[in-house]
Amino acid sequence: MKRILTILMTLVMLLAVAPFALAQSEAGSADAQKTEAQGDNQINPKKIIFAHLGDTYGWELPFTHDVRLPLPIIVRGNDGSWRCFSSARLMNGAEYEGFKIASADDANYPSKVVEMVNGTEYRPLDLSITKDVLALIISALVVLACVFSLVRWYRRNPMKAPRKGVGIIEVITQFVYDGVIVCTLGDKAKKFGPYLLTVFFLILFMNLLGLCVIFPAGANLTGNIAITMFLAVCTFLLTNLFGTKHYWKDIFWPDVPLWLKFPIPIMPFIELFGIFTKPFALCVRLFANMMGGHMIVLVLTLLIFIFQATMNSMVVTGATTIVSVAFSLFMLLIDTLISFIQAYVFTMLSTLFISLAQEKGEKEQVIESK
């Protein structure tokens, strides 16, 4: 295993260095071109990084920089009518029926579809199938495929344990269901288990697909606050809608000395605040972890180009390439681990929050046991 890893690393580095060596040898002959090109291709790391982390209306296909998979744009214009057209019509700043994609430097809506009404930019209600939406659908389909492969296995071999790929799904399912959900929720596991398992698998596959850099994966989904916020809101709703009487009593009238809750409700205030901070922490934790991981890999890769642009020496560029590729490979491996850990942590904390809201007071427990 160690030897394979070493060989792989060496290969990757050789492959990474080769184009630069070629580019350097050509550089001398193309001196005139370069001075011209430097003006255009001034590297703007911030722009590149956020372009990669953010959402786009087309999906860049591998090995090209211009060919993009056109995706449907669905917008409701200023006049209240719905429009649906291909994003290919808006590429390269083109305008279609008054709609266009604002430039990345736009002050209000950078890289978003805007409608020009009487010369002013107006943001329509935008329900386009963007890159992130398509990636989300792909992730959901992958989850479905995985889960139903397991279901099909059980239908065919009712009492046998699956092996290999299907076996992994079963192991993970059992790990989460038995290790987290049943342990924490007990007899309520059947009620909340499907939600928690779905959340776990969706986050896991969104994370992992986000790490495979080329189409049809590579969208920074869990590093997008809309996704994590939605999931956190779901947990928030499940926690509070199914909360027991005891849970609400503990928030508004907790078992603390009277002066902590009577004239000035200090504890109730803190508890009420806690209701909202819990899902907020869930949302931000997943978002920051995944976005951070993507960002570090991007920065490490960009280092090569920054050094290339500033130093313009073959030795420095080669050395940077080796170091950058090694570090980004290392970071991607860590991100793989983080993908799993973050999915696990999100599920575990959701389970914990839900189970805390399911707790019964001592009185109720006594009555029930009688």
Added chain:
Amino acid sequence: MELFKPEIGLVFWMFIVFLLLLFVLGKYGWPAIIKSLDKRAALIDKGVEYAQNAKEQLDSAKAEAEKIIAEGQRRQDDILRDAEKMRTSIIEEAKAAASVEAKKVIDAAQLSIEQSRKESELQFRNEVSAFAINIAEKMVRKDMANDKAQADLVDKLLNEVEKKN
């Protein structure tokens, strides 16, 4: 910052995709998987219990078998001991019987020896007396005159012969 503003379109699609996924998996996916897992776990538990029972039974059967073997061993030992005892007693008896028989034979032999000795003595005596009569006859032929002296002499000679024997 663009990244920190949730996009309404993405939230909308996430809502739809997630609810659909949750509905499909919650209806046809997870319950089936959990049921199968529980069933298999129950089967395995039952299997383990069965195996434990079987092992207990096997253990008890083994103990039983060992007991029976030990019993058999004990009996074998007893039988062997009895046989040994019987053998020695038979030998003893045979020896005793043989010695009695031998004694009988010896006694008979002694008796016959005694008899034959007496017979030979008698025969010897007869022969001696025949010799003596012969001698006496010769002496009588030679000297018939002195009967008494001759008889005394014969008697004296006979006595001597007896003493020699």
